[in-house]
Amino acid sequence: MAVHASTTTTLIVLLPLLAWRLRARYKRLIGRQRTSKYRPWIGMGIYAVLLGLTGWAAWGQWHALQTLAGGLCAGGLLSRWAWRQTRLEPTAQGLYYTPHTHLGVALLLLFAARIAWRIVEIVWLLPESQAGFHAFVASPLTMAVFGLMAGHNMGYAMALFLWRRRVLAAKRAREAVATAAGTDAPGSVE
Template identity: 85%
Template sequence: MAVHASTTTTLIVLLPLLAWRLRSRYKRLIGRQRTNPYRPWVVMGIYALLLGLLSRAVWGQTPALQALAGGLGAGWLLACWAWRQTRLEPTPQGLYYTPHTHLGIALLALFLARIAWRVVEIIWLLPESQACLHAFVASPLTMAVFGLMAGHNTGYALALFLWRRRVLAARRARESAP
């Protein structure tokens, strides 16, 4: 079956971006990381923007919105569990953390598998009339998987931000005390 030119062009443009983001996400899942004062805000901002755009794209499709909300809730619960598994290291050289590698990689693999399956569905399995970007994101399963990843990443970023702020405030208090 032939694919619409706009869908093919969109996929050609988005796949390198997706590959770059997945690679950078994978690098942040492995080993000890130094905290950054801006990264949690960037993560939360990007996911808020993406969630807003995706919600708007599927507005009126109750199953997709419910799946997104369920995925977000489950992602926040996973973030809470992963945070308890994280090794935190406030050192004189900086604040470091080692994330729960297995959960992060499992979420990344789940998201990648879902994206790959949706590409296969849209390009080869769906009729031409349904091959569009809207069909790509309108699936409740896709929305649930994205919600799970977004909930986990934003919840983890928020926990990291709060921990960093608390540790730095305690250091300032100790330094200012006589």
């Protein structure tokens, strides 16, 4: 069984990067997290770029693109449900949230399992017929799983951004009222 050199090189380069990102994502799914001003925008930007590159690589594979769109929609709906399960904590030390761990970990494991199976499929089961990134993303199931994860993460990041903005705007309004009334503004974000 001959393995294409380009596939092997791609795997050698991308697998450590993928493992690092999956580990970082896992850490973001467990326990209490502090909100960040920029992290939601960075995450949405990265997913937008990945979606664009993936869509471009799969251009012409209409079934794959349709399942990507379906996965994005389903992921957006899942993010709404997960957001309702999130525990939000505005404190004097900052804004914190505890994400719904089970759904996030399930999506992460689904994505990791699909990527692992796709690598096995391309490298060992069908090495002569499929090779390269185009073959990797041309699978409708891979695109659906990626769309599901991307839709969930982008929707959740947007909800987190909107919540943070709403809480901080309410805090500024309370401080403005307290200043206008001549009293000291409370330090809490409550």
